[in-house]
Amino acid sequence: MLSTYGHPQYAYVPPVELRAGATRRYAVVVVGAGPVGLAAAIDLAQRGTPVLLLDDDDTVSVGSRGICYAKRALEVLDRLGVGDGCVAKGVSWNVGRTFFRDDEVYNFQLLSQPDHKRPGMINLQQYYLEEFLVKRAQELPLVDLRWKNKVVAVCQSDDLATLQVETPDGVYALETDWLIAADGARSSLRRMLNLEVEGKVFMDRFLIADVVMKADFPAERWFWFDPPFHRGQSVLLHRQPDNVWRIDFQLGWQADPEEEKKPEHVIPRIKAMLGDDRQFDLEWVSVYTFQCRRMRDFRHRRVLFVGDAAHQVSPFGARGANSGIQDADNLIWKLNLVLDRKAPETLLDSYAEERELAADENLMNSTRSTEFITPGSSASLTFRNAVLSLAGRYPFARALVNSGRLSVPSVLEGSSLNTPDSECFRGEMIPGAPMDDAPLREAGRELWLLDAVRDRFMLLCYVDTPAAVDATTLAALAPLGAAPVAVEVVLVAARDGVAPGGLRVLEDSAGRYAERYDARNGTAYLVRPDQHVSARWRTIDSERVLAALARAIGRV
Amino acid sequence: MATLNTAANFSDPDKRYFRAFSPGDDFYEALIDAHRELSDAQSALLNARLILLLANHIGDLNVVREALSIAREDV
Structure with a gap:
């Protein structure tokens, strides 16, 4: 599969430690060269801080991962030098449509006002984003990006963290003042430090099919509740670059993931949905479940957790990668001031404070969307269908339809870094607000x-x-x-x-x-x-x- | 004569909302939470009691009759 994309293979280079023997001390080490770790490393290097970025693999993400990048993430990516590349390759969209059974009941515009540089959302396969970020990182001499470098042990004291790193040529040790854990939902750093992540697993399964086909559907997000072609469940359709279409079928908890992945089961589902004999090829198929949870503290002394390592949400709302990129955006300027001795170390606690607040907002919104999309009880299902049956005619019910509240940045209201207003202002730009464009x-x-x-x-x-x-x-x-x-x-x-x-x-x-x-x-x-x-x-x-x-x- | 308001109308005077969907989502979550751990029969009873409370709060029978009529459409 993956006929439209060839994965780059990045060169492993034996690390200097294995040649020179001595243990080196670094200012910052980032573990995990996914979108969040790469964003953190690029941001540090752009600020003049050398950074070591370790990844246990030697390529970008494989298969179907994040596809939606929201306006705020694009603004951060602009700052990192890859915004134009992402928008040029991505599919920009602002309109979402929601259907119940046979009818459209609701549609929304992501950007209600004109005059913003970036669209509400682009769709772009995660491997493209990572490829653009890797290219950018490689342009920056201050980023030392090491592939096939896997952290196998970590310990920390009050003033440094020590890592054991495994490579094809053996294991070496290093020390770092600060460690950024960007190693994903199954963070091995989190596990090695015996830290918990708290929350709940949702008892449902979803089938992702990325399909290559020529189709003239508009670049919009389409969401169906209980459609005639997939009774009793939900379906999501998204357009990606390269004529790839993401189709996401809710399957229910009883579904057998191994059976559902087989083409003989996937293809009839897609044919029923398309309703015609159009040709398509399967690019990628997987079955997933998800969790809504976060670590209690994003900072543990010298270790700063970012992205999925710190928090995981359901995919409805595109709040995973988007919030991870905002974690890096929030952390790096603070870390840089601390490294330059222009701010106290406690400034890093404000990273945790602000992004834990944002994570709670993301968890709340994605949990609510999940309850609406996959109601947990018959009372919940009855209310959900009642809302949908009223939504076509009554505006109040349209406002309650929740097929995903799409990622928008948190207003950091109440952050200890804000200075409260002492004069009167109208509008949204309160202390803590992410700036509106103009x-x-x-x-x-x-x-x-x-x-x-x-x-x-x-x-x-x-x-x-x-x-x-x-x-x-x-x-x-x-x-x-x-x-x-x-x-x-x-x-x-x-x-x-x-x-x-x-x-x-x-x-x-x-x-x-x-x-x-x-x-x-x-x-x-x-x-x-x-x-x-x-x-x-x-x-x-x-x-x-x-x-x-x-x-x-x-x-x- | 008052008529039924079918525009989005939820608010919380103690809270500043930044997103238009948030007050409605707050309501919906409270509604679903109220039903947690109840059997279907208990849920039906909760709903009936809730309707009685809210209808009494509205008071104006013209408004209540309009809501009853809409609620019955296509059921």
């Missing part, structure tokens, strides 16, 4: 807010006219650039113009920034390197900005 213009060139604002702390000062910025304001801004963790000051202006003091000016050419950030002359936003809002004010006061910065890097 189209801007800089020196006549079009650009996106989220491409302009990233990688460092920035203060976005909204003004009507750049030229009107006075000497008092400039003097107030001066200390920010000189802070130990520098804050770059940028003007976002209603009208184009030249600012005094050589300040960077971004023109709010479509007015979306003012609208989405409830900005008026003098409004300032302090934003984090991971594009979340830290604090905001109606006037610029460097004392308040520096206090909010100190809070945002855990120096309070």
